[in-house]
Amino acid sequence: MTTLLPSLFVSHGAPTFALEPGPAGCALHALGALLPRPRAVLVLSPHWITAGLEIGTNPQPPTIHDFGGFPDALYRLRYPAAGAPHVAQEVMAQLTRAGLAARANPDRGLDHGTWTPLLHLYPDADVPVVPLSLPLTDSPEVVHALGQALAGLSESGVLFLASGAITTTSTMSDRDGRKAPATPPASWTGWRAPSPRATCRRCWTTVGAPRTPRAPIPPRSISCPSSPPSAPQGMPGNPPSVSRAG
Numbered sequence: 252m253t254t255l256l257p258s259l260f261v262s263h264g265a266p267t268f269a270l271e272p273g274p275a276g277c278a279l280h281a282l283g284a285l286l287p288r289p290r291a292v293l294v295l296s297p298h299w300i301t302a303g304l305e306i307g308t309n310p311q312p313p314t315i316h317d318f319g320g321f322p323d324a325l326y327r328l329r330y331p332a333a334g335a336p337h338v339a340q341e342v343m344a345q346l347t348r349a350g351l352a353a354r355a356n357p358d359r360g361l362d363h364g365t366w367t368p369l370l371h372l373y374p375d376a377d378v379p380v381v382p383l384s385l386p387l388t389d390s391p392e393v394v395h396a397l398g399q400a401l402a403g404l405s406e407s408g409v410l411f412l413a414s415g416a417i418t419t420t421s422t423m424s425d426r427d428g429r430k431a432p433a434t435p436p437a438s439w440t441g442w443r444a445p446s447p448r449a450t451c452r453r454c455w456t457t458v459g460a461p462r463t464p465r466a467p468i469p470p471r472s473i474s475c476p477s478s479p480p481s482a483p484q485g486m487p488g489n490p491p492s493v494s495r496a497g
Contacts (some may be wrong), residue, residue, distance in 0.1 A: 254287045254347070258398075258411040266318045271330055279371040287411035291335040293401070296298060296364030297415040299384045301352040304351060306343055307359035307382035308336040315360040330366035335379035338409060342381065342401070349400035356384075362412045371493045374414075406485040 261279065268276065298317055299305075314329045339355065346353045359382055361369075369380065386393055401411060 256287060256289055256304060256405045256408070256410045258405065259413070261372075261414045262416045263364055263367045263414045264416065266321055266325055266363045266367060269363075269370050270322070270325060272371050276371040279368060280374065282355055283372040283374075286410070289378060290408040291338040291381055292369065292373070292410045292412055293338070293381045293383055293404060294361075294365045294369070295383045295385055295411075295413045296362050297364040297385055299359070300365040300384060300387050301342065301384040302387050304346065304353035304386055305356045305359070305384040306339045306353055307334065308339045308355040308357050309359055310334045310336055311358035312380065314366055315362045317362045327364075328370070330370055330375070330376050332361070332366075332369065332376040332378065332380045334446070335381050338379065339381045341407070342383070342404070342409075346397075346400050351397065351400055368414050378410075414475065438445065 259282075264275075272279075310333060312332070312334045314331075316326045318325075343353045343355065361380060361382060365380065365382055369376075369378075388394070388398065404411060
């Protein structure tokens with residue numbers, strides 16, 4: 252019998268979520284222990300936006316620190332998960348069958364929208380990771396079609412993870428440097444999420460974001476509560492007590 256993996260959406264918050272996991276980080280760790288072990292994780296991050304779909308095929312994707320103005324310890328973190336070029340090829344083939352063109356990107360690493368939640372979900376970095384770009388579009392139909400094309404991956408041992416947030420607490424600006432509204436609308440009824448063209452001023456969507464190489468930070472122990480949240484609806488059992496090394 253085939254074990255179906257769920258599709259996950261994780262609001263990864265600020266990059267400091269890597270150092271300050273709180274209840275959300277501990278819940279992710281517990282979820283990682285509950286889920287059937289995937290052969291790879293396909294991650295769609297809002298910090299990699301391209302005009303056409305791209306899939307990372309790097310067998311050893313580097314950790315990208317695509318942000319600025321944060322504590323030095325954050326830039327020293329590494330998430331050394333391996334890539335999965337063979338899974339990336341499977342994804343491209345599946346997208347092609349659905350009529351969606353995608354190209355391989357052999358140089359792409361893991362931006363903070365990818366490695367920050369994975370640091371808690373799979374803290375040992377022992378599950379291969381394949382990054383998938385977010386298409387530059389305002390059309391929900393295009394994104395829905397992408398989701399439909401990827402639906403079958405859950406039957407082949409690939410976990411699909413999308414990250415991001417509906418809003419951001421950081422200063423917002425568009426790519427021309429113009430400020431976006433500082434607060435969301437008073438009413439959320441019928442409200443549509445901002446275009447992916449808007450981006451956090453302190454976080455970037457490109458590999459070439461300015462950053463200074465630093466020595467990797469040593470393992471850092473972060474303890475979770477002794478009574479983590481119960482298993483999500485539809486998941487068997489309750490998560491055990493967990494602790495993690497960052």
